Amino acid sequence: MIDRPRCKTGIEGLDNELNGGIPLGSTVLMCGGSGVGKTTICMQFLVNGNKMNENGVFFTATETVPKLKRYQGGFDFFDEKLIKSGNLSIIDIWSISDRLGLSPERYTAEEANILFEVIRDITKELDAKRLIIDSITSLCFRLNSKDMIRDFIFKLGSSLAAMKCTTFLTSEIPPRTFQYSQYDIEEFIADGIIFMRDVERKGDLIRTLQIVKMRGTSHGRTKFMVNMSSKNGIELTTMLKSDL
Ligand SMILES: Nc1ncnc2c1ncn2[C@@H]1O[C@H](COP(=O)(O)OP(=O)(O)O)[C@@H](O)[C@H]1O
Ligand SMILES: [Mg+2]
Numbered sequence: 001m002i003d004r005p006r007c008k009t010g011i012e013g014l015d016n017e018l019n020g021g022i023p024l025g026s027t028v029l030m031c032g033g034s035g036v037g038k039t040t041i042c043m044q045f046l047v048n049g050n051k052m053n054e055n056g057v058f059f060t061a062t063e064t065v066p067k068l069k070r071y072q073g074g075f076d077f078f079d080e081k082l083i084k085s086g087n088l089s090i091i092d093i094w095s096i097s098d099r100l101g102l103s104p105e106r107y108t109a110e111e112a113n114i115l116f117e118v119i120r121d122i123t124k125e126l127d128a129k130r131l132i133i134d135s136i137t138s139l140c141f142r143l144n145s146k147d148m149i150r151d152f153i154f155k156l157g158s159s160l161a162a163m164k165c166t167t168f169l170t171s172e173i174p175p176r177t178f179q180y181s182q183y184d185i186e187e188f189i190a191d192g193i194i195f196m197r198d199v200e201r202k203g204d205l206i207r208t209l210q211i212v213k214m215r216g217t218s219h220g221r222t223k224f225m226v227n228m229s230s231k232n233g234i235e236l237t238t239m240l241k242s243d244l
């Protein structure tokens with residue numbers, strides 16, 4: 001069997017579980033409720049890519065760029081110099097949408113296609129090998145129908161794969177549920193699903209992370225405990241069987 005080239009996330013535990021990293025060019029859904037660490041793990045994935053000389057672009061649809069920079073600035077791994085150097089770009093998806101004159105509510109198929117083309121062209125221009133859309137859920141809200149959502153994610157996924165760009169789409173789901181997306185289809189189109197979830201233990205909320213699916217590779221499905229700290233950002237540790 002020929003092993004596919006990998007995109008190393010730089011997040012220990014995750015790369016081991018994936019036999020070296022995410023198959024290059026995959027589109028991965030990073031699912032979870034509010035506050036589980038989706039935005040942070042995505043940013044850390046981009047910054048780790050920078051350390052491996054890979055450019056990254058973060059399209060934000062939930063927080064404004066200044067707010068995102070301020071929050072992520074609380075973690076030692078985040079350095080604004082990366083943005084100035086051009087290796088890490090943060091772009092407000094709604095600002096682009098406004099500048100293109102697209103509808104502020106629901107997109108037509110033509111508008112959805114314009115946005116897709118702009119995201120693709122920006123990625124190409126920046127020579128980005130890692131891309132985030134945070135969140136695909138809020139973007140899906142403007143895509144009028146399941147067909148449009150399917151078409152958008154499919155086209156985005158295949159054109160980014162052709163550019164060998166690995167993508168994380170964050171998916172917001174209600175807390176403590178087992179669904180992976182709000183519109184059902186995102187999870188079927190994505191190549192991979194990583195599920196982040198809060199688990200209550202003795203009055204504490206513990207963050208957990210688990211790989212549910214990853215096309216093109218064998219992988220473990222261990223439930224990790226997620227630690228978040230200013231110093232180290234997100235770190236994964238295996239849970240004791242008694243914690244499961
Ligand atoms: N500097 C920090 N050190 C440790 N934890 C932090 C820090 N800043 C934020 N957090 C934690 O991160 C959580 C938000 O993470 P975030 O990645 O934005 O989650 P999500 O995108 O899933 O909503 C906060 O609720 C807080 O618990
Ligand atoms: Mg977030």
